[in-house]
Amino acid sequence: MSEVLVLVDHVDGAVRKPTYELLTIAKRLGEPSAVFIGEVGKGAEVAEKVKKYGAEKVYVVDDAQIKGYLVAPKAEALQQVAEKVSPAAILIPSNVEGKEIAGRLAIKLESGLITDAVDVSADGGAPVTTQSVFAGNYTVTAKVTKGTPIITVKPNSAAPQESEGAGSVEEFSAEISDSAKGAQIVATQPRKATGRPDLNEAAIIVSGGRGTGGDFAPVEGLADALGGAVGASRAAVDSGWIPHSFQIGQTGKTVSPQLYIAAGISGAIQHRAGMQTSKTIVAVNKDEEAPIFELVDFGVVGDLKTVLPAATDEVNKRKG
Amino acid sequence: MNILVCVKYVPDATADRRFEDDNTVDRVGVDGLLSELDEYAVEQALQLKEKAGEASDGQSVEVTALCVGPEKAVDAVRKALQMGADKAIHVVDDAIAGSDAAATSLVLAKAVEKAGSEGGVDLVMCGMASTDGSMSVVPAMLAERLSWPQVTMASVVETQGDQVRIKRDGDTATEVIGATMPLVLSVTDQSGEARYPSFKGIMAAKKKPLETWSLSDIGVDAGEVGLSAAWTAVEDTTERPPRSQGEIVKDEDGSGAIALTEFLAAKKFI
Ligand SMILES: Cc1cc2nc3c(=O)[nH]c(=O)nc-3n(C[C@H](O)[C@H](O)[C@H](O)COP(=O)(O)OP(=O)(O)OC[C@H]3O[C@@H](n4cnc5c(N)ncnc54)[C@H](O)[C@@H]3O)c2cc1C
Ligand SMILES: Nc1ncnc2c1ncn2[C@@H]1O[C@H](COP(=O)(O)O)[C@@H](O)[C@H]1O
16 A cells, blocks of 8 residues: 655644544555654654554654745655655645645645645545635535645544554655755744634634624633633734734634634624634624624624623533 | 736635636636735735835835736736736736646746846745635745745735845744745735725826736746646535524523523533
8 A cells, every 4th residue: 555645743743633633534545654844852752643543654854954944845855755655645734834835845746736625535545635615615526637646634624533553763864955945934933822722623612803892801701611712803803902813714714613603703704714614603793684694503693792701601500 | 126926816705706617716707806815915015115215225126916817817917007016917828727726836937937037036926825716825836936935924024135024923833034035925914904096096007018928928838737737626516505594592681691502502512
């Protein structure tokens, strides 16, 4: 069986959940191999984690020549691994960096690229992807017809399945060209942890819009009672009430949680683009004509400043 | 300094966007316009031009809009000129229809090379994503084809001589990225509102140079682009069934919160 390369999503060696989802998908297509671009010393630790989800091999690429630069060196390293192992497919996490690595890699390998897959299945070994397009109004299935299929996969596209792989570590030394080092990371400021679930991974999201008037406490209160993450509309972000990393929508994050609660959000098409594939949608809005109500499974016409805190109390009471 | 701004003509997001029988995006039957996200790139290019104009030792900056798209895409090109771009290049050729991101980046790269054959191009500026395809990969692919660095997803852009610095708000961190021109830059919708064309701008645009290039003008073989040369194939497109509206209750004296909690409990979210 051919190897399927999975680029490990991690922060300083701490493996992130999408990696396990990608490995689970890789297993449908062939033999999963993880590619860890990071600190060599952390390779063994990463291998221990990824082998539980089926990784047979773990290519460890030292990032000393890579980490100070944007995207291009990672694409070069992946190209070299791919040229060595001739994989059946390459799976990359669908985030900003992942998509850009994939874009460069596709040109290098003269291979077809599909981005933002929400599902991948095997059709006689060849991957068939499912994507959600036009603000979630269409579902598209597609295939790569040239070269090695390169697919970026969105978070939550598969339930990670445990399956013991060999997890054998192979150090891979990549040659990074000077021209790949053109864009230098001059400064990095890690985002402060909120203590709440990550928006991309959360099963429940409570979002606030302009209707909060700048006070996110009711939104945060309900999110905490339900164990969910906090999101926002662009209007709330543009008003400076909450950082851009919380924005849901076309130019923010696209999420698909089990439950999405929109409070004080009108439901503009650009906002819908980021949330309308959520399983269950709830809205609280004082305007019964607000377009968000067209999508909801349950809606409350009312003032979020009273409805949210009262619901939070109710939820907490029920939890006992 | 020469700046090329890549602007795409896209179907209006507020109209009914759909697919053709061959599963390509319907770009003719649906009204189109300049992709809103590319307006931010035009805006940042114009701001760089204005800043250079204010500086005493200011080198002059020329902003050229570059668009690959069908005949009707000239509307998008004109809008960029009305906003304030100095000139424009529209690459149009029947063979381009149905091109994927890889082929689009090839056409753009060859157009950048031709545009740069006299005077050179220092900066290619893009939007963060096209509002129809929304892959956000063309800038990276273009940079790869040109063998240039990319500094992408900028919320703040600063230049000094041939040095560029951007701020990028990533998923796990905010980064400052530095690079030397020439390079490909993309900007987000956090970079600052795009201006509306003024009446003066609209009038002036009519006299600005607008060149139309075909594939042979830029040395691209028709067989390298279009639907048949695509590296990916759409198998099937299905419209999502519209969501049916659920129960809507009016809050009266706290009844809304109780009903909401009951709904959440029934769905086992509590
Ligand atoms: C290129 C582009 C990209 C965009 N990308 C995004 C994106 O990624 N994400 C995004 O969200 N938007 C995006 N937008 C903006 C989008 O078009 C809307 O402007 C935005 O979503 C509106 O945010 P909102 O619903 O919070 O505000 P509004 O539309 O102003 O709605 C506020 C709502 O709150 C309700 N309300 C007010 N007070 C209360 C109260 N006390 N209790 C209950 N309800 C109350 C009102 O009835 C109203 O329905 C984009 C726009 C453009 C042009
Ligand atoms: N056909 C095109 N003509 C000009 N620029 C384009 C075209 N397609 C994409 N671009 C540029 O590439 C950016 C990202 O596009 P995409 O990768 O399609 O999301 C856009 O914001 C444009 O700046």
